[in-house]
Amino acid sequence: MSVFKLSRRDFLRVSGTAAGGVALGVMLPAGNATAGHSEHFEPNAFVLIDSEGNTTIHCGRCEMGQGISTALPAAVADELEADWSRVTVLQADGDSDKYGPQATGGSRSINTMYVPMREAGASARMMLVTAAAKIWQAEVDDCYAENHFVYNRKLKARLSYGELAAIAAELPVPEKPALKTKDQYRYIGKPLPRHDLGKVVVGERTYGIDTRIPGMKFAAIKHVPVYGGSVKSFDASEAEAMKGVEKVVNIPRFQAPYGSLGGIAVVANNTWTAQQALAKVKIEWDRGPHGGYNTNAYKAAMVEQVEKPAKPVFKRGDLKAAFDAAKVTHSATYVQGHLSHSPMEPMVSLVSVTEDACEVWASTQDPEGIQRTLGAYLGRAPKDILVHVMISGGAFGRKFKCDYVQEAAALSQAVGAPVQLAWSREEDTKTGYYHSTSVQHLEGAVDSEGNVTGWLHRSAFPTIASTFDPSIEWPREQELGAVINHPYGIRNLEVESGHAPAHTRIGWYRAVRALFEGFAFNSFTDELAYQSGMDSLEFFRKLYHNNKDPDQAEQVERSLAVLELAAEKGGWGKELPQNQGLGIAVHYSFESYLAMVVQVEVIGDDIKVHRVDCAVDCGEVLNTDGATAQMEGAVVMGMSLALYTEISFRDGEVVNSNFHDYPVLRTSEVPPIINVHFAENDYKATGLGEPGVPTFAPALTNAIFAATGKRYRSLPIKPVYS
Amino acid sequence: MSDKIIINGKEQTVDVDGNMPLLWYLRDELNLTGTKFGCGMALCGACTVHINGEAVRSCVTPVNQAVGKQVTTIEGLSDSGDHPLQRAWIEHKVPQCGYCQAGQIMNAASLLAQNPTPTQEEIEQGMQGNICRCGTYNRIKNAIASAAVQMQEVKS
Ligand code: FES
Ligand code: FES
Numbered sequence: 031m032s033v034f035k036l037s038r039r040d041f042l043r044v045s046g047t048a049a050g051g052v053a054l055g056v057m058l059p060a061g062n063a064t065a066g067h068s069e070h071f072e073p074n075a076f077v078l079i080d081s082e083g084n085t086t087i088h089c090g091r092c093e094m095g096q097g098i099s100t101a102l103p104a105a106v107a108d109e110l111e112a113d114w115s116r117v118t119v120l121q122a123d124g125d126s127d128k129y130g131p132q133a134t135g136g137s138r139s140i141n142t143m144y145v146p147m148r149e150a151g152a153s154a155r156m157m158l159v160t161a162a163a164k165i166w167q168a169e170v171d172d173c174y175a176e177n178h179f180v181y182n183r184k185l186k187a188r189l190s191y192g193e194l195a196a197i198a199a200e201l202p203v204p205e206k207p208a209l210k211t212k213d214q215y216r217y218i219g220k221p222l223p224r225h226d227l228g229k230v231v232v233g234e235r236t237y238g239i240d241t242r243i244p245g246m247k248f249a250a251i252k253h254v255p256v257y258g259g260s261v262k263s264f265d266a267s268e269a270e271a272m273k274g275v276e277k278v279v280n281i282p283r284f285q286a287p288y289g290s291l292g293g294i295a296v297v298a299n300n301t302w303t304a305q306q307a308l309a310k311v312k313i314e315w316d317r318g319p320h321g322g323y324n325t326n327a328y329k330a331a332m333v334e335q336v337e338k339p340a341k342p343v344f345k346r347g348d349l350k351a352a353f354d355a356a357k358v359t360h361s362a363t364y365v366q367g368h369l370s371h372s373p374m375e376p377m378v379s380l381v382s383v384t385e386d387a388c389e390v391w392a393s394t395q396d397p398e399g400i401q402r403t404l405g406a407y408l409g410r411a412p413k414d415i416l417v418h419v420m421i422s423g424g425a426f427g428r429k430f431k432c433d434y435v436q437e438a439a440a441l442s443q444a445v446g447a448p449v450q451l452a453w454s455r456e457e458d459t460k461t462g463y464y465h466s467t468s469v470q471h472l473e474g475a476v477d478s479e480g481n482v483t484g485w486l487h488r489s490a491f492p493t494i495a496s497t498f499d500p501s502i503e504w505p506r507e508q509e510l511g512a513v514i515n516h517p518y519g520i521r522n523l524e525v526e527s528g529h530a531p532a533h534t535r536i537g538w539y540r541a542v543r544a545l546f547e548g549f550a551f552n553s554f555t556d557e558l559a560y561q562s563g564m565d566s567l568e569f570f571r572k573l574y575h576n577n578k579d580p581d582q583a584e585q586v587e588r589s590l591a592v593l594e595l596a597a598e599k600g601g602w603g604k605e606l607p608q609n610q611g612l613g614i615a616v617h618y619s620f621e622s623y624l625a626m627v628v629q630v631e632v633i634g635d636d637i638k639v640h641r642v643d644c645a646v647d648c649g650e651v652l653n654t655d656g657a658t659a660q661m662e663g664a665v666v667m668g669m670s671l672a673l674y675t676e677i678s679f680r681d682g683e684v685v686n687s688n689f690h691d692y693p694v695l696r697t698s699e700v701p702p703i704i705n706v707h708f709a710e711n712d713y714k715a716t717g718l719g720e721p722g723v724p725t726f727a728p729a730l731t732n733a734i735f736a737a738t739g740k741r742y743r744s745l746p747i748k749p750v751y752s
Numbered sequence: 753m754s755d756k757i758i759i760n761g762k763e764q765t766v767d768v769d770g771n772m773p774l775l776w777y778l779r780d781e782l783n784l785t786g787t788k789f790g791c792g793m794a795l796c797g798a799c800t801v802h803i804n805g806e807a808v809r810s811c812v813t814p815v816n817q818a819v820g821k822q823v824t825t826i827e828g829l830s831d832s833g834d835h836p837l838q839r840a841w842i843e844h845k846v847p848q849c850g851y852c853q854a855g856q857i858m859n860a861a862s863l864l865a866q867n868p869t870p871t872q873e874e875i876e877q878g879m880q881g882n883i884c885r886c887g888t889y890n891r892i893k894n895a896i897a898s899a900a901v902q903m904q905e906v907k908s
Contacts (some may be wrong), residue, residue: 095849095886223845230850231838233826234788237851240785248780300780301789302772374790374798374851374885423851424885455791573880655845659888663848666887689795689883698876702891 075148077106079158083192085112085180088122090129091139092395094422094429095663096719097616097656098139098691100224102147104217105652109210109216111150112191113178114217119225124390124397124417132419133396135430135538137620137717140652144715150206154198161198162189177216179604187570209318221655229329238393239378239396239452240418246380247276248653249441249451250304252313253293254283256597256682257534259318264294269307274299278311279444281437287498288403288431291461291535295437297445310528321682323533324751328679329365329467332530336488337363343507344514347522349475356475360561362470364550365744367676369465369539375423376458377434381441383408388415388439389448393422395430404439405430426667427538431463459692460684463537464677468489469528470550476562482573485520487513490528491546494536503531512547517585517618519577534679541723542669544619548724549731552615553743556732566732567597567615589616591709592625592645600627600643600708609633613733615725622721623647623709626665628701632737637747639669639701639730644722646706649713660718661706668726670695671746678751691750757818759784760828770816774808775799777815780827786826786854790883797882800855801825805861809881826854836906837861840899848886856882860896868907869900883906 078086087103103119105110122129130143155175162180163170172184179188212219229235254260266278276297283292294311298304341581353359379392381404388408390400397417405412422429438451468491475484493509505527513525539545559569570593574586593616596602602612609631615624629641644661651657674693678685686692731742755766759782768781773792778801783895787810790798794809800822801810803817829835838859847853856879863870863878870878881903884892 078900095847095851097848221840221845227842227845227847228833230847230853231826231841231857232829232833233784233854235850236785237788239789242783242785271867300768300772300776302776302780372885374796374849374883375788376790422849424849426885431871452789455793455796554872659845659848659891662890663887666889688793689791694888695881695883695889696881697879697889697893700887702890706892 034541042635071637077110077154079154079191079195081192081195082193083116083190085110085117086120087117088120088129090122090132091143092132092134092397092422093121094134094395094425096660097653098134100222100731101140101652101656102143103225104222105144106147106151108215108217109148110155111175111177111216114222116178117225118458121419121421124401124419126398131398133398133430135395135427137622137640137719137721140715140717141621146227148209148533149207152209152330153204156204156207157198157201158191160201161194164179164197165189219651219654222653235421236448237375237423238391239375239423241380241420241450243380243382243448246443246448246450247297247299248304249282249295249297249438249449250301250308251293251295251451251453251457252308252435253291253457254315255460256315256317257291257320259321260292260316261294262316264314265397269296269310272303272307272310275307278307279441281440284404284407284436286406288399288433288436289407290433290440291438295441295451297441297449305454315403317682320533322526323679323682325367325467325679328533329367332469332490332528333363333365335528336469336490340488340490340528341504342512342524343527344523344525349486349522349524350482352475352522355477357478357481358476358558358562359474360558361471362475362557362743364470364546364553366468366546366549367678367746367749368467368534369671369675370459370462370677370686370691371426371428371539372422372458372694373422373426373428376455377428377453378450379435379438380448380450381435381438383439383442388417390415390435391420392432392435393420393425393429394432394435395422395425395427396432396478399430400432400435402560403436407436407439418422426540427542428462431537441514442597456687458690459677459686463497463535465502465539465545466493466536470546472550472554474554474558476558480562480564480569480572481576482518482520482558484517484522486524486526486665487550488526488528489513490530492530492532492536494538496616497535497537500532503529505530509543512619513542516551517577517582517589518573519575519579520573533682541619541720544617544720544724545671548615548617548619549728549745552617552725552728553731556613556728556735557741567593567602570614570616585618588623588647588709588713589618592616595645595707595709596625596627596643599645600629600641600703602627609737611733611735611737613731613736615729615732617721617724619721619724621716622718624721624725626724626725626729628726628733630730630733630737632734634721637673637734638671641703641705642701642726643705644707645707645709646718646722647713648713648718648721649711650715650717651708654708657708657718661722662704664722665726666695666700668723669701669730672727672730673748674746674747674750676749676751685751693750754820757821757823759823760825766815766819766896768815771814773811774801774813774815774818774823775810778810782823784827788851788854790852790855795860796852796868798852798855800858800882802858803864805862805865814889822845826858827856835861836899836902837895840895840902844891844895844898846888846891848888852882856884856892860892860899864896864900864903868903870896872897
């Protein structure tokens with residue numbers, strides 16, 4: 031990582047002002063290897079101060095509600111000693127040469143960008159201080175920066191950042207900027223509000239769906255309902271005769287990982303006309319090879335499969351001997367359905383394709399993916415696709431895949447105008463990229479002291495890799511890595527996988543495999559504890575303590591720490607009224623550690639969560655409010671998927687269509703108390719967008735078991751289409 | 753028949769098919785994009801606006817039903833973004849992605865107009881039709897409760 035000064039030309043270009051100022055770029059090692067001090071140097075993150083003191087920080091990562099456009103720029107502003115009220119955050123356009131990798135997923139933004147962004151801020155601060163010292167002809171050590179000014183202790187004078195910017199711009203960039211210590215933080219670790227809250231509450235924050243440009247048309251689409259199917263024939267005469275309709279377009283399937291499924295779209299002068307006309311197009315589908323997909327039958331067949339020996343993936347020790355010598359043995363099978371991300375803003379993009387240019391405005395998590403996909407589709411260089419990253423109204427992994435952008439490009443080509451395509455909620459629900467349905471069969475052996483001595487873990491789920499290569503019909507070994515390397519200390523372990531061909535597009539969903547792995551590990555641990563007549567917390571402790579592998583010492587220590595913190599704060603072991611129970615779960619994913627204690631009351635079918643205590647270790651916390659919000663959201667999404675959400679297929683088609691039969695949690699069911707407790711440590715900052723979700727469902731089902739003796743091994747607990 | 757609507761205090765002449773949902777009229781014809789599309793079936797509340805002060809789901813309200821009436825959208829809820837609910841939303845740092853929040857605020861505003869001192873249960877009942885996929889529900893409820901108190905204090 032290094033910090034560079036922008037050339038005067040670059041400064042002009044990015045600041046849009048001729049007034050002098052300082053502009054720094056940050057280059058990540060993963061960035062453009064050819065970048066240097068040359069005229070053409072294109073740094074990948076900007077900190078800009080103009081002669082008025084206005085400060086601009088570009089956020090290269092995509093904002094979708096997780097708060098990254100506040101957390102990272104605030105870290106820059108902190109090191110810069112900038113006055114946050116003078117800072118404007120801009121969402122950067124898609125340009126990985128400049129901004130480094132922009133694909134925003136895997137809870138990686140903070141992990142990779144935190145230190146480089148701070149160093150950029152610290153460099154700029156040091157340059158401003160040096161500039162002031164020069165003016166005063168004073169020692170640098172007598173000068174210090176504070177809240178947009180540089181002060182001179184001896185002279186009792188001060189100069190503003192605006193006054194200093196032009197002079198600072200002439201100075202060399204410090205080699206190794208000194209970062210602040212914790213006690214000097216101004217914004218880091220504080221509950222700083224999102225930078226654009228004020229815009230949200232007056233309806234002025236512009237999402238992808240809100241993009242408006244002159245001459246644009248509006249479009250609606252109906253996709254091929256079965257994956258791999260196609261349009262056999264269609265009659266658009268009635269639709270095309272409607273006033274305001276521009277064109278009815280047959281979009282063929284584009285065989286790329288993020289390409290269109292294929293379908294019929296209508297381009298019109300407004301969204302409603304497009305929707306109305308679309309309903310009038312008579313379409314006959316060819317249902318293709320997956321017309322027999324039926325999720326209930328599929329899950330049943332997978333269960334049958336994993337309850338028998340399957341394909342060995344990993345083996346440690348002698349499992350058979352462990353079982354032969356065990357005091358307690360137990361087995362269980364866990365099942366989860368497909369999930370749809372269903373962000374509140376559905377898939378929308380606006381694309382303008384002309385002979386020599388292509389411009390995109392899209393809510394997206396992956397501008398580079400758009401450049402690649404449209405580059406391939408249009409036969410142009412990815413760099414020639416200009417992508418404006420718009421704020422996403424939620425994404426949860428769905429907006430990583432840009433099929434909706436490629437479709438808008440096809441429509442723009444077809445009508446020779448910019449086209450905004452907005453999917454209906456029905457299309458979003460029925461033709462997405464779904465979280466894998468999964469089954470896991472576990473067998474455990476416990477000795478007379480309550481140590482788990484043997485663990486068999488057999489998984490089957492259609493893999494995300496199938497979306498890229500349909501011939502892949504088994505989970506790949508790396509997808510079982512979290513099972514193989516789980517920080518439990520178990521001497522004898524066998525991991526197997528089952529055959530699971532995909533019949534729909536499988537995609538990343540918030541927390542990905544950790545959702546079902548966390549459910550299986552934590553549910554089965556609770557079951558084994560019960561079978562062994564032991565307290566669950568004590569049983570968890572033993573499982574971690576038994577891991578003596580020095581390579582996993584940190585994982586063990588941090589897992590135990592959040593486990594203890596959640597147990598203490600959640601009142602593990604406390605007396606509860608009748609029909610109530612406590613459940614505990616702990617899981618490590620995306621380099622962060624989570625534990626939860628859930629307090630539930632069950633009366634008949636009514637499941638009421640009274641309280642959730644979350645213990646979080648994501649290393650240093652950048653923004654306590656943002657991190658807390660992520661956990662509150664994780665609890666709500668965890669509860670949605672534990673209780674209700676499942677995408678069901680019948681005859682190859684998704685049965686669900688909208689929020690009435692894909693019900694997500696509503697306000698009355700949200701746990702009234704969601705406490706978030708942060709572990710205090712100095713580990714490096716890691717992400718929190720995903721790790722909060724996996725622990726909720728098992729903590730809930732463990733709590734339900736404690737309250738009622740009923741064990742739920744299949745999620746959701748209340749499926750709509752069972 | 754008159755074809756005028758007052759939207760955020762400004763008179764508009766409706767020159768589209770009267771069956772067009774108010775949502776799309778606002779968004780596509782008037783570029784008032786603060787009102788959001790979420791489901792199109794009155795299931796999520798993202799599109800909530802006021803007609804003569806009452807919350808309606810604009811995705812299922814034909815524009816001709818608003819003719820001759822006052823429509824208020826999030827852009828017109830207050831003159832300078834200082835409605836007690838807007839202030840409470842900022843104070844409680846409610847939004848995550850923020851997409852649902854215009855609908856949440858508009859729904860809450862009509863709730864408080866009808867019931868200035870709602871109980872927690874009444875708030876829940878009143879807000880049950882508004883989905884927030886990011887899970888900001890508890891903050892929404894707290895913000896509504898504190899705005900209600902604020903509004904009472906101003907009155908007395
Ligand atoms: S868009 Fe109107 S209620 Fe959902
Ligand atoms: S804040 Fe994202 S849907 Fe409510």
